[in-house]
Amino acid sequence: DSVFTNITRAPEDPILGVTVAYNKDSDPSKLNLGVGAYRTEEGKPLVLNVVRQAEQKLVNDPSRVKEYLPIVGLADFNKCSAKLIFGADSPAIQENRVATVQCLSGTGSLRVGGEFLAKHYHERTVYIPQPTWGNHPKIFTLAGLSVKSYRYYDPATRGLDFQGLLEDLGNAPSGAIVLLHACAHNPTGVDPTIEKWEQIRQLMRSKALLPFFDSAYQGFASGSLDADAQPVRMFVADGGECFAAQSYAKNMGLYGERVGALSIVCKTADVASRVESQLKLVIRPMYSNPPLHGASIVATILKDSNLYNEWTVELKAMADRIISMRKQLLEALQARGTPGDWTHIIKQIGMFTFTGLNSEQVAFMTKEYHIYMTSDGRISMAGLSTKTIPHLADAMHAAVT
Numbered sequence: 001d002s003v004f005t006n007i008t009r010a011p012e013d014p015i016l017g018v019t020v021a022y023n024k025d026s027d028p029s030k031l032n033l034g035v036g037a038y039r040t041e042e043g044k045p046l047v048l049n050v051v052r053q054a055e056q057k058l059v060n061d062p063s064r065v066k067e068y069l070p071i072v073g074l075a076d077f078n079k080c081s082a083k084l085i086f087g088a089d090s091p092a093i094q095e096n097r098v099a100t101v102q103c104l105s106g107t108g109s110l111r112v113g114g115e116f117l118a119k120h121y122h123e124r125t126v127y128i129p130q131p132t133w134g135n136h137p138k139i140f141t142l143a144g145l146s147v148k149s150y151r152y153y154d155p156a157t158r159g160l161d162f163q164g165l166l167e168d169l170g171n172a173p174s175g176a177i178v179l180l181h182a183c184a185h186n187p188t189g190v191d192p193t194i195e196k197w198e199q200i201r202q203l204m205r206s207k208a209l210l211p212f213f214d215s216a217y218q219g220f221a222s223g224s225l226d227a228d229a230q231p232v233r234m235f236v237a238d239g240g241e242c243f244a245a246q247s248y249a250k251n252m253g254l255y256g257e258r259v260g261a262l263s264i265v266c267k268t269a270d271v272a273s274r275v276e277s278q279l280k281l282v283i284r285p286m287y288s289n290p291p292l293h294g295a296s297i298v299a300t301i302l303k304d305s306n307l308y309n310e311w312t313v314e315l316k317a318m319a320d321r322i323i324s325m326r327k328q329l330l331e332a333l334q335a336r337g338t339p340g341d342w343t344h345i346i347k348q349i350g351m352f353t354f355t356g357l358n359s360e361q362v363a364f365m366t367k368e369y370h371i372y373m374t375s376d377g378r379i380s381m382a383g384l385s386t387k388t389i390p391h392l393a394d395a396m397h398a399a400v401t
């Protein structure tokens with residue numbers, strides 16, 4: 001018999017498994033509010049116009065070939081990605097102090113960064129927010145780091161546990177790695193204010209804590225690419241070193257193309273070039289070199305000012321539709337007199353609402369109303385539309401009364 005006779009069946013992923021369950025449900029009223037993937041008012045995935053225009057340009061270019069990319073990826077893509085998050089006028093970029101490598105979307109950027117740190121950095125503990133994206137602890141553990149949590153969300157206020165955050169980071173060993181959501185915290189939708197970010201920056205720099213930003217939603221929180229990058233740019237502006245993982249899955253709708261970048265801001269250009277050389281030794285035995293197509297789309301858009309401007313308009317439209325869903329859901333619950341204070345639905349930002357519903361209430365909503373969402377009570381607002389809000393509000397009302 002098989003050498004794998006004793007292999008056990010793995011559980012479904014807590015987030016991607018929600019889509020598996022949704023697909024199995026034949027009820028026409030079913031709603032997929034699980035994975036953080038944008039849907040239009042018609043409930044359909046969206047390919048941005050600028051992406052279709054960029055692909056047309058690529059397809060019509062007879063000089064294009066299918067050669068391997070370098071280990072570090074498409075050079076134009078790397079340069080444009082660094083400028084997008086750090087700002088075109090970033091001193092770190094002017095002084096050549098940024099090592100950027102194209103990776104397999106946000107997940108791949110986090111993993112490559114984690115493996116690099118496990119191999120080259122003296123402190124092997126990474127502090128991640130409580131709660132955070134479910135994949136974070138697995139990525140960093142498998143990369144060879146030890147994972148600890150810092151307090152982030154206060155269920156009582158449904159806001160930031162800022163005192164807890166400062167205390168936990170204040171007690172971390174100096175030099176420890178700290179994972180920070182650049183904007184639109186997943187799953188809570190709660191972000192520090194700029195003033196609080198400045199306090200976090202001062203504390204972290206005073207203890208030489210190493211910032212590792214995860215930027216999966218730049219432009220989705222406020223609708224502005226620059227506003228959403230402010231926290232990252234504050235840290236870079238102080239001349240210190242930091243990591244930044246970028247994903248184009250959501251803000252450019254390139255989910256399945258797996259397009260992302262890891263940037264390491266270093267103190268000098270010489271260090272940055274040596275860091276880049278060592279990043280190549282992490283990547284080559286992992287997947288050798290990254291995929292060509294998605295990065296070519298991004299580079300085409302970011303290098304063309306008309307396409308870039310059109311992208312910012314489409315991005316704002318997506319962010320605005322999500323904000324409109326927040327308002328409509330709150331109004332629907334208030335119209336029903338649903339017990340509880342639901343104003344956090346419009347205070348939170350980004351793709352998700354952290355409802356505060358518990359796993360029993362979530363299970364009830366799935367069973368009785370065919371609502372598919374993660375068991376921690378997170379709802380992907382992009383999965384909603386004006387015509388499906390009433391169904392969700394009915395389900396939430398029934399779950400809490």
Ligand SMILES: Cc1ncc(COP(=O)(O)O)c(CN[C@](O)(C(=O)O)[C@@H](O)C(=O)O)c1O
Nearest residue numbers: 015035036105106107133186214216247249
């Ligand atoms: C904070 C954070 N960081 C990184 C990623 C990785 O994204 P990618 O590798 O596709 O660029 C996600 C995606 N998280 C989800 O939107 C989510 O939480 O639903 C979903 O895509 C996922 O993979 O879980 C994320 O929420």
